[in-house]
Amino acid sequence: MKKVLLLAVNSSWSHSSLSLYYLRAMLETMPYQTEIYNCTLKDDPSEILYELVAKEADIICASVYIWNRAYLERLLSAVASLRPRIKIIIGGPEAPYLKAPHRYTLIKGPGELAFKRLAESGFQIHEDCIEAENYLLKEIPFPYREEDKRDLEGKLVYYETGRGCPYGCVYCLSAQDPRREFRFDTSNPRDLEKLHRELDSLIALKPKTLKFVDRSFNINKDLAHRIWEYMIDREDACICHFEIYPDLITDDDIRILKKVKPGRFRFEIGIQTCNPEALKASGRNTDWQKSKEQLLKLKEETHILMHCDLLIGLPGDSYQWVIDSLDQLMEIRPAELQLGLLKILPDTPMLSVARERGYIWEEIAPYKVLQSDTMSFEEIIHLDRLAHVINLYWNKADTRQIVLDALSKSRASDVFLGLVDYHINEHLPFHSLSPARRSGALESVISSQIEAGERLEG
Template sequence: MDEVMKMRVVLAALNAKYIHKNLALRWLYVSRPASFDVQIVEGVIRDDPMNTANRISAYRPDVVGLSVYIFNAEETKALIACLLNLMPEVRIILGGPEVTYHPEPWLKLGVEAVVCGEGETVFWEYLQGKPSPSIQTNHQVSSEVARVDLSLLETMESPYFLELDEADMDKRYLYMETARGCPYDCAYCLSSLEKGMRRFSDAYLDKTFDRLADSGVKQVKFLDRTFNVDPVRALQIARRLTELPSSISFHVELVGDTLGPEIIDFFTSQAKSRFRVEIGVQSFNRKTLLEVGRFSRLDVLKKVILQFSEAGVHQHTDLIAGLPYEDYYSFKQSFNTLFSLNPFEIQVGILKLLHGTRLRRNHETYGYTFTDQAPYPITSSSWMSEEDMKSVESVANAVEKLYNSQKLRHTLSHWVEENKLDAFDLFLKVGNALRTLKHPYSQRDFFRCIADAVKEDVLLPLNRLKGDYYRLSPIYPQPFWEEGELDDQGKEVRKAIRNRLDSNKISVKHMKIVERADGKVGSDVWVYPALGKSHTVLRFDEKYNLESETVYESTHRDA
């Protein structure tokens, strides 16, 4: 009888991708009182909202709790409309960073309430009829942002190893946290609004890591805004993580200019294959950084990024275009400086004016124009025109497709160095060219477009592009360049190499002879066998002596 009387609650969220999981929903789930029957429903932002609404309505909920972020805000609005269409009487309660600092517009959509801040206790107390200053409705204005005592959370069932997640633990990221809060005060970031740090206890983390060892998880992403805020604790946790099975890798966010020698040595030598690190640079303009509340030691930061790069650490770095006092020329300099340090990835982002942040409140002071729809990117500032911002978007697109994909990362660095090019201008030229490609386009179209874009600036661009093209093609592709008939010398080269392959008993279904990518005299020979998924590049010198042999599997990306 008691089971029938339980209030039915569905906790739901739209994730960016299937591999992501919403930790906030899971904390709400494990904090539920016994008087509630609770289900979790997750979708992705590309799903049809009515399909997601039907999945939710199948549980006949009395209440639906939705987790809202800038990346899913517009899709969540569509989901709310579908839910109210299917279940006009359902109670909808929202939470998450996107609604915490401007709940009013969301209440106009027909939702009942917004939880401002952390909801592990407030959400359930509200449903039990208890008042809270962290709840906003059409009849009550919230007066504080809720914060939860982490020692209370430690007494609950772990949100990381729920039975509902067991089937796909190896297929999705596991998001974890060792602390909440951020000690920094960046004017563009919501984390700056939360003062002070709260940490989960070492005993709780140890118990969690023990269970992680046998969980089947492949990748753990820590949500801590600054993993190394306490350097001693950070190194202690990182070392503890390396004791776990080598099949598990970890992602952490670091403040680069505060890293000491010991933790740098750890990430660059002891555990570089286990960790993916993220370092927010944002800008190399000192005036810009000071204006937004960042006090980076830039010389130290550059040295650390370079150390990580030279050690081969999987390092993700960020720049933000549109910050105060950063004009087009200054941003170019920031980009070129970061590019010269050769990080594994460079994310070029456009400033987003998030509700609650100082830059959003003072947007008129900085001359910002922006899109008043999530994720609120700026379109211009007192220092950068709309045309400037469009150029940055072209660069960002080219960086993502050529550099961060690892398709042409080494080739681009080589071109910039050998031809004394401005890296930003090179990416801009390629980015503008890529805009002209009609979707969908083939890899052949992609490479032809790049070759045409750089031919006036790069000496012999095809030498390296041909190598990249075949490296990335598990199935023998048609050339993207114009080919003429072989002359006598070309026929002689082909015959000599054929003889070498035959003498080495190398099975060949398709073969392509191209110039050496390193520019030296000789040939690179791409061999596609009759069987198997791998393909091979054989490097010959000018006398047809085999110098090297490299096998590429079908999923290989790195040069």
């Protein structure tokens, strides 16, 4: 019996790889010995190489992403050199760009059906690149088993109820995905029974967080409401993470979400910018003022933890607009705020936009923007430092109250940019700092700003 090893190189021990569980499900009724092998970027590649070779697999499959591409390039090249008989199959968004001195087989696009056809042929591979029409999401078997609890308990587990996104944001991998399909038809009683069975199975795995990977989860209102209500009613349910499109939040949503207990639901909400021209140039059809009103209601009337995102480097967005967007978003006081650098991802419309507008960016993963059509390299670096400061001071519980006190007297940008200057002047690192040193930095910056304000008033 041939042995298939599904290799997951995760960014940390707490993550898992949904795609490989899907591939395992494709082999469910076939005569293969299948194993999912998990490791992380922190693991010694030499030790992982030894373990992979020792497993004596016939086929190794891996999903390639921005965060694990370099690791997999090194690891798979060594495996292929040591054991050239092993067939190596790669897929995922970064797979076409993997440097491969040896012959690998690439599955391009959605991989479940193409992988199943390969398996049905006994992995008789005659092409370097395989692409196939995919199953509908509702046709793909539930990916998890009861015994997976051993590996997934206490971790981040991913689940999918919809594929595709109608919004076409130019920087997103879903921008050119024409699908808009769902795993369940809420008008079909059998589908609802299936939904409840799958949610029960997910809860039984006892993950720390169940992350729904659907783009714009709340676009299918009835399905979203049924999932929210079911998870609210389950006392033993885990933390649930949803990606939410802010314009679509309604009063009906909030009526349901009022019942969520503290800490149970986490919403990831992409604002990206409050600049209407930059939103338009990015293909993002959103109304910030409408979003703000609903987010304020969500904040005031529910216990939802809101993680909000802003991007640095969108087409036409300026340094000052990023600062203004920060100030406007911080009026909501989200539980977490992430200010991230735009990535010019291959296979997204942003690549051609960046070329047309004269952007400069990293040519290898993670493809971070270095200079845009309206922002210099120096401005982007300063904003990147601002992003680290926000993460160090706002997103940490031990300094949250001090920051809140400061925000009652000053704009968010004044406080955080003051901290950027303090870190530069005191030669402090931006990536990590002890709680005591962070508290000291905050007190120093706040005192300086109070003194400056008093001098102006005098």
